[in-house]
Amino acid sequence: MSEKISKHSSKTLVEQLMAWILRKIDQNEWPAGTKLPSQRALAELLHVNRSTVVEALDELKAEDVLESRQGSGVFVKQPFSTIYHNRPVDWRGRMTNSHVEANVHTIQLINEYETKKHVIRLGTGELSPELIPTAQLQRLMHTSYLTNIDLGYSEPKGNEALREAIVQRLKKRGIETSKDGILIVSGALQALQLISLGLLEQGSHLYFDAPSYIPSIPSLQATPLETPINRLKKGILYTVPTLNNPTGQTMNEHERIQLLQDASKRGIPIIEDDVYHDLSFESSPKALKSMDTTGQVIYISSVSKTVSPGLRIGWVVAPTPVIERLADVKMQLDYGSNALSQHIVTRLLSSDDYDDHIQQLRRELKKRADYTEHVLMTYLSHIAHWQSPKGGFYIWVTFKEPIVTKSLFLRLLKRNVLINPGYVYNPRDLYSLRISFAYCTNEQLRAGLQILAEEVSGDSPPLR
Structure with a gap:
């Protein structure tokens, strides 16, 4: 965006900044009610001094285009348009009252x-770029032979060859399943969203042990577990038993057995997030799913933490009816995960390279x-x-x-x-x-x- 503001222009920096803001408003990128970025953010974005930003904002307030709201910031006061009598869309109100809450400000800043x-x-x-196996991935892409069929939509549960490769990988974790018990998803986060949409009963909760990264995803509408599991009446429990995010702690085998027993007594399903298992410095206890005899554990994992987050490939392991339900929900949302990424991950997991x-x-x-x-x-x-x-x-x-x-x-x-x-x-x-x-x-x-x-x-x- 820095090319919008030039020290070599015949116009002053303040005039250029005002014109830039007005274009944003005129093109409806910033409609009425929009909160402008902070003075510091604008200064950094456009590579100008904060005093320049302050002067430009003051000028636009004087022209009745912007307004300050005590303790809240600077907002667009009215559409910058030749037609003032039309009623503008209240985008801010619609966003505030939507089904998904805005993330906390700290998380928004982290993401930015x-x-x-x-x-x-x-x-x-996230893995450092130095730790991503770029050479192996490039080789797999260069040596891959893809047909027009391969690049079309995959079946609802995902690429069949990839699911077969995951079946073999899961055996090393002590988990027995078939390709029909696996759903390919766009990362473990999508797995949680599908479970929330497709399996949570009305009035029930997705419970998690704090601290957890789950509160940073308000769209999941999850609830901290503040009561013993054996007192829960309904809901689904989410846990990262191996190398928890953020604490890095690992449940011992006794704790895992106790968790399964307590949840089983109440008929509470468990989501086991196992994305960090392959990164253990020493041997870790058995997966909850490997000890599951009743089908109560939904197992999720991905290559985001071990290979590359940009591939956006993860998987869910659960009883076949559950997988079919989640596959149906996924097809309603995105019609399948990326075909090229699925092909690359299939080849990677099927080789010694992984x-x-x-x-x-x-x-x-x-x-x-x-x-x-x-x-x-x-x-x-x-x-x-x-x-x-x-x-x-x-x-x-x-x-x-x-x-x-x-x-x-x-x-x-x-x-x-x-x-x-x-x-x-x-x-x-x-x-x-x-x-x-x-x-x-x-x-x-x-x-x-x-x-x-x-x-x-x-x-x-x-x-x-």
């Missing part, structure tokens, strides 16, 4: 700033985890504690005082450091934050954690 290259992303739940990649990925993640813990010890050990990671992406850092506030988040953002604070996983948690060792380089981790230490304690020791 994770795309900015200059930001140190301390909490990102196993070789996982072995190498585990070794690299272990090195990064050890380094991250070393830096944490150097900068934060006097004011925080954590458990050494057993795999996955994360270290859950908990401070002695409630200092992980929105204010800290914004102060760090101003210094180009992005964190995932504990309150996005549990609204009452102002003590914790999620540190990821999977994305940043060692240099970025060291710099980011040093800045974090400076903000939370006022000083920091030199790195040993």
Whole structure:
């Protein structure tokens, strides 16, 4: 967008900025009632000083195009149009009263700033580009032979060859199923959305143990589990028993057996999210699904955490009638997952390339985890504690005082450091934050954690 504002133009920067805003309004990108981005956001977006933004906004307020609302920001006051007597569409009201709530502001900022290259992303739940097996994926794409049939719609449950490949992979996890018991989805998140739409009874809830990343997805309309499972009357329980997101904790076998028994007594289905299992640094307990004798466990996984989030390929394992119901709902929403991605993942899972990649990925993640813990010890050990990671992406850092506030988040953002604070996983948690060792380089981790230490304690020791 920076080409819209030029220091070499015959018009002043303020005049150019005003014209840019008016175009947004005139083209109905910003209709009546739209809240404008903050002054700081506009200044960063258009590469101008904040004083320039303030002056342009003041001019447009004077012209009765914009208005300030106390404590809320700057809004478009009226359509910039030659026809003023027509009633504008109340988009803001429609969005506010829609079925899906807006995400919390912190999550919106995280989603926005994770795309900015200059930001140190301390909490990102994503593989570093260096860890994605790009060469193997490119080779698979270059050597793939696809027909026009392959690039059409796949059957409702997904590519048959991919489901067969997943059947073989699941056997290594102790899970026995057939291709008819598998549905291909566009990542594990879509699996949760399909389950919420297709299997939750009216008035029931998708329960989860806090802390969890589930609160960052308000469209799921999930509820924290605040009562023992054996007291629940209905609903579905969501859990990440292996390398939980965000804490990195793993349930032991006794805890898994107890969970299954308690849920079984109440007829409560369990969603087992197993996306991090392949990233365990040491052997992990059996999957809940492998111990399931009654069909109460819905198992979901994907290649988003092990190969590439951009492929958008995941899968659901459940009793065949459940899979057929979810497939029907999926067909109503998107008519099938990406055909090319399904083909690539089929070839990857059917070869030794995947196993070789996982072995190498585990070794690299272990090195990064050890380094991250070393830096944490150097900068934060006097004011925080954590458990050494057993795999996955994360270290859950908990401070002695409630200092992980929105204010800290914004102060760090101003210094180009992005964190995932504990309150996005549990609204009452102002003590914790999620540190990821999977994305940043060692240099970025060291710099980011040093800045974090400076903000939370006022000083920091030199790195040993």
